[in-house]
Amino acid sequence: MATSDPDTVPSAAESRAEPESALATARRQLERAAATLDIDPNVVERLKHPQRVQRVSLPLERDDGRVEVYTGYRAQHDSVRGPFKGGLRYHPDVSEEECIGLAMWMTWKCAVMDLPFGGAKGGIVVDPKDLSTEEKERLTRRFAQELRDVIGPMRDIPAPDMGTDAETMGWFMDAYSMQEGETIAGVVTGKPPVIGGSLGREEAPGRSVAIVAREAVDFYGMDLADTTVAVQGFGSVGANAARALDEWGATVVALSDVNGAIYDPDGLDTNDVMGHEERPGMVSGYDAPETLSNEDLVELDVDVLIPAAVGNVITEANASEIRANMVVEGANGPTTFAADDVLNRRGIPVIPDILANAGGVTVSYFEWLQDVNHRAWSLERVNEELETAMLDAWNDVRTAYEADEDLSWRDATYVVGLQRIVDAHTARGLWP
Numbered sequence: 001m002a003t004s005d006p007d008t009v010p011s012a013a014e015s016r017a018e019p020e021s022a023l024a025t026a027r028r029q030l031e032r033a034a035a036t037l038d039i040d041p042n043v044v045e046r047l048k049h050p051q052r053v054q055r056v057s058l059p060l061e062r063d064d065g066r067v068e069v070y071t072g073y074r075a076q077h078d079s080v081r082g083p084f085k086g087g088l089r090y091h092p093d094v095s096e097e098e099c100i101g102l103a104m105w106m107t108w109k110c111a112v113m114d115l116p117f118g119g120a121k122g123g124i125v126v127d128p129k130d131l132s133t134e135e136k137e138r139l140t141r142r143f144a145q146e147l148r149d150v151i152g153p154m155r156d157i158p159a160p161d162m163g164t165d166a167e168t169m170g171w172f173m174d175a176y177s178m179q180e181g182e183t184i185a186g187v188v189t190g191k192p193p194v195i196g197g198s199l200g201r202e203e204a205p206g207r208s209v210a211i212v213a214r215e216a217v218d219f220y221g222m223d224l225a226d227t228t229v230a231v232q233g234f235g236s237v238g239a240n241a242a243r244a245l246d247e248w249g250a251t252v253v254a255l256s257d258v259n260g261a262i263y264d265p266d267g268l269d270t271n272d273v274m275g276h277e278e279r280p281g282m283v284s285g286y287d288a289p290e291t292l293s294n295e296d297l298v299e300l301d302v303d304v305l306i307p308a309a310v311g312n313v314i315t316e317a318n319a320s321e322i323r324a325n326m327v328v329e330g331a332n333g334p335t336t337f338a339a340d341d342v343l344n345r346r347g348i349p350v351i352p353d354i355l356a357n358a359g360g361v362t363v364s365y366f367e368w369l370q371d372v373n374h375r376a377w378s379l380e381r382v383n384e385e386l387e388t389a390m391l392d393a394w395n396d397v398r399t400a401y402e403a404d405e406d407l408s409w410r411d412a413t414y415v416v417g418l419q420r421i422v423d424a425h426t427a428r429g430l431w432p
């Protein structure tokens with residue numbers, strides 16, 4: 001187990017080339033937002049760096065007896081408002097820089113939602129599709145063991161992200177609990193409900209994307225019944241966003257998985273298309289009138305574009321080709337800093353990830369409350385409280401957006417979140 005020096009990570013100014021890292025984008029967004037607020041530059045400097053990054057080596061005995069060693073990370077960015085919180089990603093592109101950038105976004109996301117959590121993110125550099133279920137379980141248990149010293153229900157609470165799911169969280173919780181000698185449900189969220197998971201957590205990030213898209217459509221005087229939507233990625237976030245918008249009357253014309261996209265100008269039946277959870281790779285194999293590439297999907301002439309897969313899909317190279325009337329970010333970091341600028345100048349609103357997909361961490365907070373209090377909530381209660389929390393956050397951001405015509409939606413969202421973090425740091429006193 002090793003603790004990396006976060007200062008070895010390149011500064012925002014050092015990595016301006018696209019595709020840029022999540023960390024470079026997060027730092028440039030922070031600098032931009034800080035410039036619009038009267039924030040102590042020392043606080044901004046501190047917020048550009050994580051508190052800690054844990055790097056671990058994870059030996060895994062493969063099913064054929066060979067041992068392979070994987071690398072895992074947990075980046076803990078800021079905990080001024082409460083325990084660190086954020087997902088675990090299993091993907092070949094996971095890196096220290098990516099985890100730090102994603103952890104920064106979790107800090108702002110929790111603050112925008114006014115949750116008593118800070119920001120963290122972790123992951124393993126692995127393609128989970130290359131592992132059997134048994135191998136994935138062994139790797140997850142080893143990860144929990146290696147992270148034991150830095151996580152816990154009052155310290156740092158992981159959750160699912162790309163490549164992980166409720167089953168993964170169940171193994172993680174069991175491994176941690178076995179080491180502690182008692183069942184500690186609150187160490188992770190996004191678990192199966194039978195062991196303390198919350199009903200509605202799986203659907204929550206996609207549901208919040210749909211709620212925010214619905215509000216944004218209304219804000220711009222459009223009607224959901226006349227709205228066309230394209231969704232990139234059909235996993236936990238994309239499938240649930242697409243299905244909720246479909247159910248509420250929008251026409252979902254395009255969907256995709258890693259292999260490509262399907263398109264029907266008359267609308268796809270989102271419940272008939274199998275998602276990543278049911279079977280990865282089934283979207284591109286669906287019998288639809290047209291197939292497209294993921295790149296083509298992003299440039300479709302639709303009312304709402306929802307990138308809900310990987311980062312950096314809207315870049316300086318394609319930002320001028322985007323024909324959607326608005327972008328609602330389901331994935332974390334789908335728009336590069338330079339692309340954001342192009343879209344702003346073209347008058348295409350981008351509702352940012354740290355607001356739109358924040359339903360995931362919000363229901364994680366509800367799950368943590370249920371675990372700590374040993375009381376399960378009904379699905380109706382979860383969805384009602386999620387709706388209220390999302391509308392409160394949307395209204396806070398909308399108020400900031402309407403108060404200053406120079407702010408983009410991302411700037412306005414940062415203003416809301418960053419101010420809460422700065423206020424908390426100020427109230428607790430500066431660092432010794």
Ligand SMILES: NC(=O)C1=CN([C@@H]2O[C@H](COP(=O)(O)OP(=O)(O)OC[C@H]3O[C@@H](n4cnc5c(N)ncnc54)[C@H](OP(=O)(O)O)[C@@H]3O)[C@@H](O)[C@H]2O)C=CC1
Pocket residue numbers: 087160161162163164205232233234235236237238256257258259275276277279280281282294308309310311330331332333357358360361
């Ligand atoms: N899960 C959560 O709680 C939250 C996740 N997020 C963010 O949402 C995004 C998606 O996460 P999640 O839904 O959990 O992930 P999943 O692993 O559940 O699903 C990912 C989906 O994206 C597709 N995909 C993978 N790579 C690409 C690619 N290069 N181009 C196009 N599609 C691709 C996958 O296709 P295939 O099925 O073929 O693999 C799958 O449909 C990530 O950015 C994540 O950080 C944000 C908030 C909460």
Ligand SMILES: O=C(O)CCC(=O)C(=O)O
Pocket residue numbers: 085086087088109157158159160161189190332357358360361362364
């Ligand atoms: O539910 C959580 O704690 C975090 C989810 C997450 O990783 C995210 O919102 O990006």
